[in-house]
Amino acid sequence: MRCLAIMNQKGGVGKTTTTINLSHALAEQGYKVVVIDLDPQSHLGLGMGFNATAKEGLDTIFFNAAALDDVVLPVEDRLGLNKLSLVVAGERLGEVEAGLKGGAERGWLVKNAISESEQCQKSDFVLMDCPPSAGLLGMNALFAADELLIPVSSDFLSLHGASRMVGIIDYIDESMKQKSKKWFVITRYHGRRKLSQEVKEKLMEYFKSEVLATPVRESVALAESPSYGQSIFDYQPKSNGAEDYRQLAEDLLYERVM
Template sequence: MRTVAVMNQKGGVGKTTTSMNLAHALVLAGGRVTLMDMDPQGQVSLGFGVLANGQGGMDRVLLDHGPIADARHQVSDRLYVVPAGPKLGNMELVHEGGSRRGVRLRQAIDEYDTRDEEFVLIDCPPSAGLLGMNALFAADEVLVPVSSDFLGLHGLSRMLQIFQHLEKVLERPVTKWVVLTRYNERRRLARQVREKILDYMPGRLLATPIRETVALAESPGMGQTIFDYEPHSRGAEDYHALADDLCHRRTC
């Protein structure tokens, strides 16, 4: 099983869109996936139309040490979503527990029956607070969506600083992947951003960029992934290919 945190502190880069569509693409490729919504804004939960039930969501898992199996919802064959829950933001206010506060998600995943899981994906909050640290400590790998513009590069630079600090704490390297989003090959700036990433992080840029399309922007508002909304679109084609890249660790 691979645990992948999808993270970027910069908004508007397609983080949640990538989490949702990548999860669905992995399932369509035959995988079994649990997608965890670690963002208090709950956009993954909204996108899939999933609300925390009486057992709560990630808030119950982290604040009350509830089991993931009780909080998850099956949204399709082999795809489970654990919603954020209304109290998830309270996790940032937890003071007791010392350094153990940062490994609650890791402990919960260790106790989760993942024998049949190929992937656990974690949609992270746009901050490096306690929720973000829980996600990073729990993950084997981190996927950073980067928009194909100057601000996207700036956000990646900030994330690299966070990873450098994290690796010192963990005393091990963190496997990092980058995916280009909102990509338009006709734009010179987009091509320049791609080349910069290849220079900064050789062997880390996944081979398939996600092209900018109207359908990808519209589908979350319809409560659908791109595969439900427009299954034959360029966006669906790109996320199919991206899932294959991630499975086989295929980079530029």
């Protein structure tokens, strides 16, 4: 099982869009995938068609010491493959950052929950959608993940965000005496825009062998699909967005970089 955190403390770079569509792409290719929402905004559940705040989710792990398997929801897909499941954030997840009693072990709750979950252990991928912050939830994701997927949208501030993110990861790695495997994915890419080209070139310069081969193009359908609670494969399976996320899934499977 590969456990990935989709992470960037910068907001709006495409973390949730990537989690939704990459998980569907992997499931369509036959892989069993569990997605977990670590963001109290609950956008992952909403984008996947669930009334996320009405359901129990990851919050119960923190507050009721519940098991992940008790809150895993099956996700229907257009092909009826039944390969995908979801853990929503739950309405109390926001309280986690606000201050939970306890010691250092609270940073390990998600990792432990995943290790003890039969559904997660039996799947090929666990993908965690992270909040745009580096608090306790982000820390849980960093400790739980074997690999980090960092979306970088094609604008100037995003590059700055990416290097900050790497600074945080390096700091944690150093103190934990570990080395996280990182992947960058370029999002909201405009092939003909100079700025997009520049962001791509800079990323390749700084993080050579870690930039996944397929930039995800800017696409109206990708922006529209969450409002229907659908992935791009259900909403517009022949669109550029669907093609890009299919390719990106293969990049991840075969470790294809630019």
